[in-house]
Amino acid sequence: DAGVIQSPRHEVTEMGQEVTLRCKPISGHDYLFWYRQTMMRGLELLIYFNNNVPIDDSGMPEDRFSAKMPNASFSTLKIQPSEPRDSAVYFCASKRRTGGSNYGYTFGSGTRLTVV
Amino acid sequence: RKEVEQDPGPFNVPEGATVAFNCTYSNSASQSFFWYRQDCRKEPKLLMSVYSSGNEDGRFTAQLNRASQYISLLIRDSKLSDSATYLCVVTPTTDSWGKLQFGAGTQVVVTP
Numbered sequence: 001d002a003g004v005i006q007s008p009r010h011e012v013t014e015m016g017q018e019v020t021l022r023c024k025p026i027s028g029h030d031y032l033f034w035y036r037q038t039m040m041r042g043l044e045l046l047i048y049f050n051n052n053v054p055i056d057d058s059g060m061p062e063d064r065f066s067a068k069m070p071n072a073s074f075s076t077l078k079i080q081p082s083e084p085r086d087s088a089v090y091f092c093a094s095k096r097r098t099g100g101s102n103y104g105y106t107f108g109s110g111t112r113l114t115v116v
Numbered sequence: 117r118k119e120v121e122q123d124p125g126p127f128n129v130p131e132g133a134t135v136a137f138n139c140t141y142s143n144s145a146s147q148s149f150f151w152y153r154q155d156c157r158k159e160p161k162l163l164m165s166v167y168s169s170g171n172e173d174g175r176f177t178a179q180l181n182r183a184s185q186y187i188s189l190l191i192r193d194s195k196l197s198d199s200a201t202y203l204c205v206v207t208p209t210t211d212s213w214g215k216l217q218f219g220a221g222t223q224v225v226v227t228p
Contacts, residue, residue, distance in 0.1 A: 033216075043160070043203070043218040056215065091159055105216065107159035 002026075004108035006092050012114045018080040021111045024073055025094030029106075034067055034077050035091040037110075043091070049075065082115045089113070119143060122204050122219040129194045129226050136190040137222045139204030148207035149180055149187050153200045154221065160203055163189075194226045 005024040013019050025032045033048040047057040052069045060067070064083070069075040079086055089112050095105040122139045129135040141149075149166035164171065166178040166187050177190040191198055204219035 042220040045215060045217075048215065105162060107161070109159055 004092055004094050004106050006090075006108035006111050008111060009109065010112045010114075012116065013082055015083055015115055016081045017115075018078065019082045019086075019113060019115075021077040021090050021092075021113070023075045023077070023092030023094075023108060025075070025092070026096075026106055027073065029094035029096045030072070031095045031097065032069060032075050033093040033095075034075070035093065035107075036088045037091060038088045046077070079113075082113075084115045087114050118220075119208070120204055120206050120217050120219040122222045124220060124222060126223040126225045129191075129198075129224060131194055131196060131226055131228055133194050134190065134192050135194060135224060136188060137202070137224075138186045138188045139219050139222075140184075140186045141204075141206045141217075142185070143206070143208055144182075144185060146185075146206045146208055149178075150205040150216070151176075151178060151187075151189050152203040152205050152218070154203055155200050160218075163202070191224070194224075196226050196228065199224060199226045 004026055007022045030051050034046040035043050036046055037043045044059055046059045047067045048055055049069045052072060065079055067077045089110045091107050091110045093105055093107045119142050123137055127135050151163040152160040153163045154160040164173045164176060164178055166180045168180050170179045175192045179188045201221040201223045203221045206217045208217055
């Protein structure tokens with residue numbers, strides 16, 4: 001089991017540029033989550049998918065952020081245009097629903113984004 | 117008011133000592149409770165679930181107090197490797213299954 005795989009691990013970009021973060025969930029997991037972590041705000045849920053369908057995107061900060069899950073093994077989080085306040089660590093997590101339990105909620109290693 | 121609140125610490129603990137800290141939550145309908153551990157510049161990892169009756173996992177003991185809406189974590193015989201940030205996590209309600217709400221974390225530093 002390779003775990004949740006995120007890429008890139010680090011991204012430095014200039015303000016105004018488009019940034020795309022990628023996530024491969026654990027095979028067989030039917031839920032996928034995107035979180036953002038900053039010192040000021042801690043871990044914030046941005047959006048989550050169930051069976052590739054977005055369920056709740058209320059945490060997406062604004063229209064500059066978009067997320068897609070074209071298939072069960074891949075998701076992207078895109079920021080366009082990026083701003084310095086988007087600098088954070090972005091985590092992807094996945095899980096399989098098992099009797100309503102929240103066990104098996106696995107995070108990827110994160111993408112550390114810096115917008116200059 | 118934040119939905120999940122924690123004392124940020126740091127809690128400086130001599131090796132071998134016991135440390136305990138709490139987390140409060142605001143939604144009385146909250147269903148599930150967990151402690152996650154996050155090492156510096158790493159991803160959060162599940163440490164343990166918190167059951168109504170309280171539960172132990174080795175040196176770690178978790179308690180839930182629904183009446184006062186807090187959960188606690190106690191670490192006995194602290195090891196240097198216990199140094200980390202401990203995140204309190206709550207699942208708000210049954211109709212928001214899957215959504216975890218994280219506290220900001222309590223930093224624990226175990227010193228030799």
